[in-house]
Amino acid sequence: MKAQRHELSPLSVIWLLVERDLRTLVKSPWILINRTVFFVIQLFVFAVLVNKLVASTIPGFNYFDFYSVGAVVSTITSIAFIIGADLFEEEEMGLLDYLLSLPFGHSLFVFGRALGGAVRGLIYTAPMMLLVAFIDGYWSPAGILGSYVVLFVLATGISGLSITLAMVIRSENRFDVVIAMAELATVRVSAAIYPLYYIPQALQPIAAYSPVTSASDLIRWAILGNASGVGNLVILVLFVAIFFGLGSAFLFKRLEGGRFE
Amino acid sequence: MIEFKDVWKRFKGTDAVRGITCTIEDQEIFGLLGPNGAGKSTLIMTMSTVYRATSGEILVDGHSVNTEPGKVKELIGISFQDPKYDRILTAREILQWHAKVTGVEKGVREKRIDDVLTKFGLTFEARKRTWMLSGGTKKKIENAKIFVQRPKVAVFDEPTAYLDVPSRLLVWDMIDELRDEGSTVLLATNMMDEADRMSDRVGIVSKGEMVQVGTPDALKGTLKGRDIIEMTLEKPIPELPAEMKKIEDIQDAHFEGDTLVLLLSNGRELLPHVINIATAKGAKVQSVNLKQPSLEDVFLHYTGMKLA
Numbered sequence: 001m002k003a004q005r006h007e008l009s010p011l012s013v014i015w016l017l018v019e020r021d022l023r024t025l026v027k028s029p030w031i032l033i034n035r036t037v038f039f040v041i042q043l044f045v046f047a048v049l050v051n052k053l054v055a056s057t058i059p060g061f062n063y064f065d066f067y068s069v070g071a072v073v074s075t076i077t078s079i080a081f082i083i084g085a086d087l088f089e090e091e092e093m094g095l096l097d098y099l100l101s102l103p104f105g106h107s108l109f110v111f112g113r114a115l116g117g118a119v120r121g122l123i124y125t126a127p128m129m130l131l132v133a134f135i136d137g138y139w140s141p142a143g144i145l146g147s148y149v150v151l152f153v154l155a156t157g158i159s160g161l162s163i164t165l166a167m168v169i170r171s172e173n174r175f176d177v178v179i180a181m182a183e184l185a186t187v188r189v190s191a192a193i194y195p196l197y198y199i200p201q202a203l204q205p206i207a208a209y210s211p212v213t214s215a216s217d218l219i220r221w222a223i224l225g226n227a228s229g230v231g232n233l234v235i236l237v238l239f240v241a242i243f244f245g246l247g248s249a250f251l252f253k254r255l256e257g258g259r260f261e
Numbered sequence: 262m263i264e265f266k267d268v269w270k271r272f273k274g275t276d277a278v279r280g281i282t283c284t285i286e287d288q289e290i291f292g293l294l295g296p297n298g299a300g301k302s303t304l305i306m307t308m309s310t311v312y313r314a315t316s317g318e319i320l321v322d323g324h325s326v327n328t329e330p331g332k333v334k335e336l337i338g339i340s341f342q343d344p345k346y347d348r349i350l351t352a353r354e355i356l357q358w359h360a361k362v363t364g365v366e367k368g369v370r371e372k373r374i375d376d377v378l379t380k381f382g383l384t385f386e387a388r389k390r391t392w393m394l395s396g397g398t399k400k401k402i403e404n405a406k407i408f409v410q411r412p413k414v415a416v417f418d419e420p421t422a423y424l425d426v427p428s429r430l431l432v433w434d435m436i437d438e439l440r441d442e443g444s445t446v447l448l449a450t451n452m453m454d455e456a457d458r459m460s461d462r463v464g465i466v467s468k469g470e471m472v473q474v475g476t477p478d479a480l481k482g483t484l485k486g487r488d489i490i491e492m493t494l495e496k497p498i499p500e501l502p503a504e505m506k507k508i509e510d511i512q513d514a515h516f517e518g519d520t521l522v523l524l525l526s527n528g529r530e531l532l533p534h535v536i537n538i539a540t541a542k543g544a545k546v547q548s549v550n551l552k553q554p555s556l557e558d559v560f561l562h563y564t565g566m567k568l569a
Binding site: 005006007008013016019020023024027028093094095097098100101102103104105 | 306
């Protein structure tokens with residue numbers, strides 16, 4: 001007779017799926033190093049330079065502090081978008097067949113993948129966030145913890161958006177183009193790297209409701225003490241609810257219908 | 262027990278599996294034979310809940326794939342034809358994660374992994390990232406996942422592809438051992454010697470249909486002419502097959518290159534007569550071979566395929 005197998009709880013399954021993402025992340029330190037170096041250069045070359053230019057035209061405005069937070073938010077947005085491409089890669093390598101044959105439901109798989117994408121994004125940006133808090137001189141544990149929560153929530157929503165786009169587009173080549181455009185739109189049409197007031201007027205209403213704007217403003221509030229309304233929190237939560245839900249539903253439907261037919 | 266009941270699977274208007282009905286008994290090694298694209302992998306994927314059947318029912322140990330996919334997945338382990346795992350990870354990491362996710366008890370996990378790696382001679386390679394390893398080693402790791410998991414229903418898709426002879430023999434022994442422990446084994450293969458040696462019964466799938474099921478010996482016995490004479494000539498004589506077919510016990514005659522292949526009964530008795538006819542027609546016989554039909558012949562017969 002076969003030995004009894006150990007029953008896994010849904011939480012254990014989700015953790016194992018996240019663990020898989022983390023194991024692969026640890027094996028690719030160069031990607032992490034590359035992104036960190038890029039971030040540091042942006043911060044200490046670009047932001048310092050622009051801060052000097054801005055200081056003379058907008059007295060009292062510290063662009064370096066403003067940009068440093070936006071840069072972290074932009075980075076996690078860009079990393080969270082990768083999950084859609086991962087799904088295509090897993091399909092192409094046949095990994096999806098393997099993962100779907102394992103003893104957990106497709107819904108848990110979907111949840112675990114999106115969550116794994118968000119955790120991976122958070123791990124990439126966690127040191128960057130610490131660096132920003134340190135150089136901006138706001139070393140409050142509660143503020144940093146709050147920032148991590150905001151980054152994680154944003155990454156979950158962006159993962160959902162990425163999965164939704166991957167499921168709707170269904171072609172890897174088209175997905176690459178669309179995802180580049182989506183990333184550009186969500187980061188550039190937002191108050192991540194420049195204040196809302198200086199964005200072209202026609203785009204201001206869009207940027208105001210961007211989840212990237214909300215996340216950036218919430219973190220600026222948490223660590224810099226800038227003003228931020230409850231509206232930002234509502235926008236962020238709504239964004240996550242809509243796209244995490246949509247992404248999960250689309251992916252689940254595709255998987256239940258017989259994988260990527 | 263695995264029961265397939267009129268299973269159909271359609272992809273975009275094409276029926277990949279067409280009304281397969283078949284039962285696999287507990288602790289049986291069931292060989293699934295079929296040419297590429299016959300529907301073997303689709304059947305396996307449907308059984309393991311990766312695909313959803315268009316219609317029909319599959320029961321694994323009494324659990325329906327349609328209504329209790331979770332229960333079914335707890336029972337099954339698949340070794341895929343092409344290794345499917347994160348190639349950035351080492352073999353040990355892959356096996357550890359697979360063992361955890363398939364619910365192998367913590368207390369036995371590492372020992373099983375060590376045992377399997379030792380049997381495969383992979384204790385050193387297990388520390389390398391798998392993308393660096395040879396095709397054969399990658400295949401061993403794919404198989405190792407199932408030998409660590411030891412599922413109730415073990416599915417092996419081409420388990421010995423890319424493997425050298427000693428490794429093939431080892432994998433066969435390990436599959437036998439798995440069955441002896443209580444596993445039911447579904448073995449999809451294109452290697453006839455493997456199917457012949459390993460399978461209690463064989464199912465031949467062609468164009469999505471299960472065209473024959475039986476023990477290897479029983480299937481060999483279903484061929485009209487059980488014996489085969491292969492007569493290599495200096496050059497083929499086109500009218501010779503028709504001439505041979507006039508003999509009552511000869512069921513089929515055709516050329517494969519310069520070799521005249523006869524499917525017949527009583528081959529030993531007819532051999533001198535057949536040579537006489539060939540030489541009388543001006544054939545210069547270079548060699549003659551008389552043999553029993555193999556599973557390969559059965560396969561070619563039922564799938565309607567010819568040797569290239």
